[in-house]
Amino acid sequence: MMSEQETLISVRDLQLSFGPKIIQQNVSFDLKRGSIFAVMGGSGCGKSTLLRSIVGLLRPTAGQIMVGGEDYWAQPDDRRTAINRRYGVLFQSGALWSSMTVGENVALPLEMFTSLSQAEITELVRLKLGLVGMEHAIDLFPYEISGGMCKRAGLARAIALEPDILFFDEPSAGLDPITSARLDDLILSLRDGLGATIVIVSHELPSLLTIADDGIFLDAKTHRPITHGSPRALLDCTIPEVTAFMHRSATIPSQTEQKAEQHV
CATH class of the missing domain: 3.40.50.300 (P-loop containing nucleotide triphosphate hydrolases)
Structure with a gap:
């Protein structure tokens, strides 16, 4: 260890x-x-x-x-x-893609760097959002949530690959x-x-x-x-x-x- x-x-x-x-x-x-x-x-x-x-x-x-x-x-x-x-990185503004939902933003690194199925990715996205208290916002767009919520969503994306x-x-x-x-x-x-x-x-x-x-x-x-x-x-x-x-x-x-x- x-x-x-x-x-x-x-x-x-x-x-x-x-x-x-x-x-x-x-x-x-x-x-x-x-x-x-x-x-x-x-x-x-x-x-x-x-x-x-x-x-x-x-x-x-x-x-x-x-x-x-x-x-x-x-x-x-x-x-x-x-x-x-x-590495996982949280930038100053959260740096979420405005054209994607919160869930889609968190899913992006999983889709790019893993071979997980869509069902497995969706499950992990809910888990990561749950860790930061944001599971309820999975289908919302960044412009629909507050600045603090954007930071938490960005944090969920940063930990998506368990860095x-x-x-x-x-x-x-x-x-x-x-x-x-x-x-x-x-x-x-x-x-x-x-x-x-x-x-x-x-x-x-x-x-x-x-x-x-x-x-x-x-x-x-x-x-x-x-x-x-x-x-x-x-x-x-x-x-x-x-x-x-x-x-x-x-x-x-x-x-x-x-x-x-x-x-x-």
Whole structure:
């Protein structure tokens, strides 16, 4: 049985650029099995860019992303595609196809990457939607449901193929505090119930403090990470940029208060 401390992804000395413009450099961290890893930092620091590189949408200009001991970007296209089957991604808006129902959106990866029958796919779609509390919306279109429901439907699609690692890009963006707290609770239940490892890009402080147990802080000015650790540990960090980010509100809710809010 694999240890909870097993390293699933190792990022080493990564540099991300658009032409001559460096977005981030010297990025190194390990993603451990069972963790919820936060990519933190202010607007424009390259959080989403880093995520895109890890999931195979942007080739880095230097450094390595090791997945299970394999250098991801050194692999041929077919091998990278196989590695990507281990991933599930929730984009900022949910990224649902507007011309397809919620059920059809969730079914899409199952139809593309498995040989399951239509009956088996339908059963799995209902199961995945049930896990996120969305089975009732299976025949609805994205424009017929709320933003929070779109996020949950996108999450159901992300877990359709039962990936090892889930990537969430600003999952709470645009949501009201109660809906955001419920989404946090759902993310924790997926980690605990499915055994998924999660990477979350976010600047939402209550969410970060509630769910993340490890992380990296990216700086927009120096274009490099300036510290590592869980969001709660970074509350005591004395680096000015981190202090400003972590103490944006007058009061930080306790873990007990956050849990109570999640069940409102």
